[in-house]
Amino acid sequence: xxxxxxxxxCGSSSIKYAxxxxxxxxxxxxxxxxxxxxxxxxxxxxxxxSERFEKALPGADHTRALEAILEHLEGHRPAAxxxxxxxxxxxxxxxxxxxxxxxxxxxxxxxxxxxHNPANLEGVAATCKLFPDLPQVAVFDTAFHQxxxxxxxxxxxxxxxxxxxxxxxxxxxxxxxxxxxERADALSGIEGGWLTAHLGNGCSTCAVWxxxxxxTSMGLTPLEGLVMGTRSGDVDPGLxxxxxxxxGWSLERIDEVLNRGSGLLGLSGLTNDMRELEIAxxxxxxxxxxxxxxxxxxxxxxLAALSCALPRLDGIVFTGGIGENxxxxxxxxxxxxxxxGLGLDRAVNAxxxxxxEGRIDGGxxxxxxxxxxPTDEEGRIAKETRQLLDETTx
Ligand code: ADP
Numbered sequence: 001x002x003x004x005x006x007x008x009x010c011g012s013s014s015i016k017y018a019x020x021x022x023x024x025x026x027x028x029x030x031x032x033x034x035x036x037x038x039x040x041x042x043x044x045x046x047x048x049x050s051e052r053f054e055k056a057l058p059g060a061d062h063t064r065a066l067e068a069i070l071e072h073l074e075g076h077r078p079a080a081x082x083x084x085x086x087x088x089x090x091x092x093x094x095x096x097x098x099x100x101x102x103x104x105x106x107x108x109x110x111x112x113x114x115x116h117n118p119a120n121l122e123g124v125a126a127t128c129k130l131f132p133d134l135p136q137v138a139v140f141d142t143a144f145h146q147x148x149x150x151x152x153x154x155x156x157x158x159x160x161x162x163x164x165x166x167x168x169x170x171x172x173x174x175x176x177x178x179x180x181x182e183r184a185d186a187l188s189g190i191e192g193g194w195l196t197a198h199l200g201n202g203c204s205t206c207a208v209w210x211x212x213x214x215x216t217s218m219g220l221t222p223l224e225g226l227v228m229g230t231r232s233g234d235v236d237p238g239l240x241x242x243x244x245x246x247x248g249w250s251l252e253r254i255d256e257v258l259n260r261g262s263g264l265l266g267l268s269g270l271t272n273d274m275r276e277l278e279i280a281x282x283x284x285x286x287x288x289x290x291x292x293x294x295x296x297x298x299x300x301x302x303l304a305a306l307s308c309a310l311p312r313l314d315g316i317v318f319t320g321g322i323g324e325n326x327x328x329x330x331x332x333x334x335x336x337x338x339x340x341g342l343g344l345d346r347a348v349n350a351x352x353x354x355x356x357e358g359r360i361d362g363g364x365x366x367x368x369x370x371x372x373x374p375t376d377e378e379g380r381i382a383k384e385t386r387q388l389l390d391e392t393t394x
Contacts (some may be wrong), residue, residue, distance in 0.1 A: 001022075001079060001384045001389050001393075002022045002379045003020060003022055003078070003080075003388050004019050004021045004076055004078050004079065004080035004237075005019075005020050005022060005077035005078055005079065005080050005081070005082050005276070005385050005386060006018075006019050006020075006073075006080075006081045006082070006127075006200040006326060007019075007020055007081075007082045007083075007084070007378045007385075008066075008081060008082070008083050008084070008123050008125075008127055009083075009084040009086045009378075010055075010062065010083070010084075010120050010122055010124075010377065011108075011116075011119050012034060012115065012118075013034065013035055013036045013038070014034045014035075014036060014120075014350070015033045015050075015062060015065050015069065015123060016030075016031075016032045016037070017031060017032070017033075017045075017065065017069050018030040018382075019073055019076055019078060020378055020379055022386075025048065026287050027048045027049075027336075028046075028073065028378075029046065029047060029048060029051075029072065029073060029076070029263070030045055030046055030127060031043060031044055031045015031046060031072065031181075031201040031380070032044060032045065032306060033060070033065035033068065033069065035063060036057075036060055036061060036065055036192065037059075037060075037061060038057070038059070039058050039059055040055055040056075041057045041065070042054060042055060042056050043055045043065060043069065044070050044358075045069075045071070045072060045335060047072070047073055047074065048351065048367035053069065053345055055167065058087070061126075061199075062123060062125075062126040063098040063129060064123050064131070065126075066123075066126050066127060066130055067130065067373055068287065071132065073275070076367065078131075078134065079134070079135075079372055080134055080135045080136070080137060080311075080334035080369070080385050080386070080389055081126055081127050081131060081134055081135070081136045081137070081385075082095075082137050082382055082384065082385035083098070083120060083123060083127070083138050083140045083257060083381075084120065084138065084139060084175070084377070084381055085095065085116060085117065085120045085121075085140050085143065086113045086116035086140070086141045086142070087103075087106075087108070087109050087110075087112050087113035087116060087140070087141065087142055087170065088109065088142045088143050088146075088150055089108075089112060089156070089166060089170070090140070090166065090168075091109070091347035092105075092138070092142070092146075092171040093143055093146040093147075093390075094106045094143050094384070095137050095138060095139045095140070095143070095384040095385065095388045096138050096140075096388070097135060097136070097137055097138075097388060097389075097392060098128075098135070098136040098137060098138050100126055103121065103124065104302075105232070106120070106121060106138065106202075107121065110169070111168060112220070112221075113221075113281065116193055116273065117276040121328045122286055123137025124136060124138075124153060125373055129363070130326070135389055135393075136311055137357075137384070137385040138297075138387055138391065139173045139175060139380075139381040139384045139385065140174065141173060141174045141175065142171060142174055143174055144171075144174030144175070144178045144213050145170060145171030145172075145174055145177075145206075145213045145216050146179060147212040147213050147214065147215060148169065148171065148214060148215060148216070148267070149214065150213065151167065151303065152215040152216075152309065153168050153169045154168055154169070155167065155168065155169065155171070155219075157159050157303070157341075160175045161393040167220060168220065169203070169218075169219040169220060169296055170218075170219065170220060170226070171206070171213065171216035171217075171218050171219070171350075172202070172204060172216075172218045172222045172261065173198045173202065173204045173206070173216075173218070175377045175380045175381055175384075176196075176198045176319060176375045177196045177198060177204075177208060177213060177216070178213075178321070178375050178376055179375055179376055179377065179380040179382060180196050180198075180207035180317045180319045180371075180373040181194045181196050181206070181211065181317065181380070182211065183316050183357075183373050184196075184314075184316075184369075184371050184373060185199075185211070185253050185317065187359075187371065187373075188314065188315070188369060188371075189356075190314060191210045191211060192206075192208075192210075192312075192315065193207075193209045193310040193311060193313050193314045193316035194208045194209075194314060194315055194317055195197040195208075195306055195307060195310070195313065195315075195316045196208060196316075196317040197303065197316065197317065197318050197319070197320075197323055197333070198319050198320045198323065198375065199299070199318065199319070199320040199321070199322035199323035199329065200229075200230050200323075201224075201228065201229040201230075201272065201321070202222055202229070202231070202296045203217075203224060203225070203226040203227070203228045203229075203233075203299070203322075204216060204217045204218045204225055205217045205225070205226065205299065205302045205303055205306055207306040207307070207309035207310050207339060209237055209302060209310055209311060214305050214310065215308075216306075217233075217302045217306070219224065219292065219346045223259060225260060225302060226295075226297045226298055226299055226302055226380065227263050227264065227267070227293055227294055227298045228262070228263045228264070229264055229265065229272035229273075229308070230259065230260045230261065230262060230263045230266070230272045230381060231258065231259055231260075231262060231263045232258045232262035232263060232264045233298060234262070234298075235258070240254055242288055245288030249323075251389045258340050264277060265301040266290050267290060267291035267295075268285070268287045268288045268290070269286060269287050269296055270285065270287065270288055270385070272293075274292075274321070274324070274326055274329070275325075275334060276286050277292055278292070278326070288309035290327070291334070292329070293332070294332050295329070296329055296332035296336065297304040297332075297336055298328075299333045300332075300333045300336030300337050301336070302349075303316060303337065304340075307340075313340065313368050314368060314369060315361075315368045315369030315370060316342070316370050316371070317371045317373050318366065318370070318371070318372050318373070319372070319373050319374065320375060323372065324353065324372060324373075324375075325353045325354065326353075327346075327349045327350045327352070327353065330360065330370075330372070331344060331346070331349060332351055333366040334370065335345060340368060341366070341368070342367060342368055343361045343362040343363075343364050343367045344360060344361060344362065344370065345360055345361065345362035345363075348360045348362070352372045355374050356372070356374075357372065357374060358371070358372050359371055359372075360372055
């Protein structure tokens with residue numbers, strides 16, 4: 001299929017969109033509608049001349065926001081719509097064309113992603129209303145990790161919890177890990193063994209061997225694993241019972257604190273924003289410094305653990321807002337992995353920011369590579385949408 005794809009990422013009160021042209025050198029139109037359902041809803045984005053626009057959409061719902069997005073597509077008509085769907089459970093190992101049966105299967109998975117899947121499906125419903133004739137494709141965050149072997153995806157819990165309730169590790173950020181590992185293959189000229197670190201507001205690591213995910217740090221929910229902006233990542237599983245018994249905390253409160261009051265924000269007491277933390281730490285803020293130290297140590301620890309999944313380590317890939325822009329975080333992570341024999345070219349590391357792709361290890365032939373690769377989740381969703389339609393359209 002040689003035409004543009006509209007990529008939609010629909011949350012409960014926001015819609016991110018990107019119109020991805022078939023040719024990589026053509027401009028992308030992209031933006032976000034936020035605060036939907038409230039009086040201060042708005043749409044902002046970037047047009048084909050790379051100019052920014054912003055428009056108030058008071059009281060807009062998802063359908064009204066999509067109509068406004070359509071007006072900003074500058075007359076381009078996509079050939080298909082690719083939807084980011086957070087959870088595909090065990091059913092979806094790759095993208096799927098949305099029909100009644102697939103929508104019902106996504107609804108059935110909602111218990112595993114109660115905040116995300118229903119919101120994603122609202123976007124699907126609104127888009128189907130506006131574009132009844134266009135093919136709509138679901139691209140799942142979890143699908144890339146369906147190649148995990150049981151030793152990586154099973155928790156050591158009673159078997160019935162897996163069999164009857166689907167309690168296992170699923171992993172997330174799949175489109176990002178898939179994109180950057182494939183890009184690392186292309187840049188290195190090998191089908192390699194990569195440890196990928198997606199470090200944004202949400203953070204996760206992944207072990208990829210010959211294009212297949214073999215282990216990842218997130219689990220049943222996106223709370224497992226690394227320290228994140230406001231999420232705790234791994235804690236002692238006994239913590240929940242302890243907080244309930246000793247402090248009388250409700251499940252809702254525990255959930256709220258671990259998801260929204262912890263991570264970089266909780267440790268620093270200041271912010272979840274790594275840029276602000278780096279400035280505060282350089283000015284002597286002790287808790288900002290500690291937050292960065294814990295964040296980096298835990299990334300290194302996770303990468304070392306995930307290296308067990310790989311027959312061979314060809315390199316580490318950094319991506320996401322922090323992975324792409326923080327030489328400090330990358331240097332600290334590398335410093336915690338001396339046994340990997342990594343090199344780091346500090347000057348190149350410092351320059352590889354703001355969307356630059358590059359190799360920062362100094363190029364010693366015996367050392368694992370260190371890549372900084374800006375992620376492109378929208379481009380990957382468009383690619384998977386095109387691939388599926390090419391295969392299934394007669
Ligand atoms: P999301 O997961 O919401 O998509 P991003 O991938 O955009 O988030 O990552 C957001 C994080 O990236 C924030 O912590 C932000 O501070 C960090 N970040 C962006 N630019 C820089 C920078 N120049 N230096 C350090 N951190 C940065």
